[in-house]
Amino acid sequence: MGSCLRPDGRAFLIDNRRDPTRIAQDPYIVDEADDVQRRRLSDGSEHRVVKVFYEPDQLTQRLRQLGWAADLAGTSRFIYGSVVPEPHT
Numbered sequence: 001m002g003s004c005l006r007p008d009g010r011a012f013l014i015d016n017r018r019d020p021t022r023i024a025q026d027p028y029i030v031d032e033a034d035d036v037q038r039r040r041l042s043d044g045s046e047h048r049v050v051k052v053f054y055e056p057d058q059l060t061q062r063l064r065q066l067g068w069a070a071d072l073a074g075t076s077r078f079i080y081g082s083v084v085p086e087p088h089t
Helices: 056-065
Strands: 011-016 029-033 036-040 046-050 068-074 078-085
Touching (some): 056 068, 056 078
Antiparallel strands (some): 068 078
């Protein structure tokens, strides 16, 4: 993916985070097991979605293993931040 960026480019990511304070389930999630959810869209179609709920530190570490430097933060509902490919040495 780093090859999609200019040499000085960066990517920004944002995704929802598991919110333990949220009582109501997302209405589009039909079933959830481990990191796979079955979601029903408004047109009635159902799809299996791989969804891993990372914490900012966990994702930063995982991205580092893949050769990316990350500056991530989070709110109670979202994780967000910028990532850049680490220079090859």
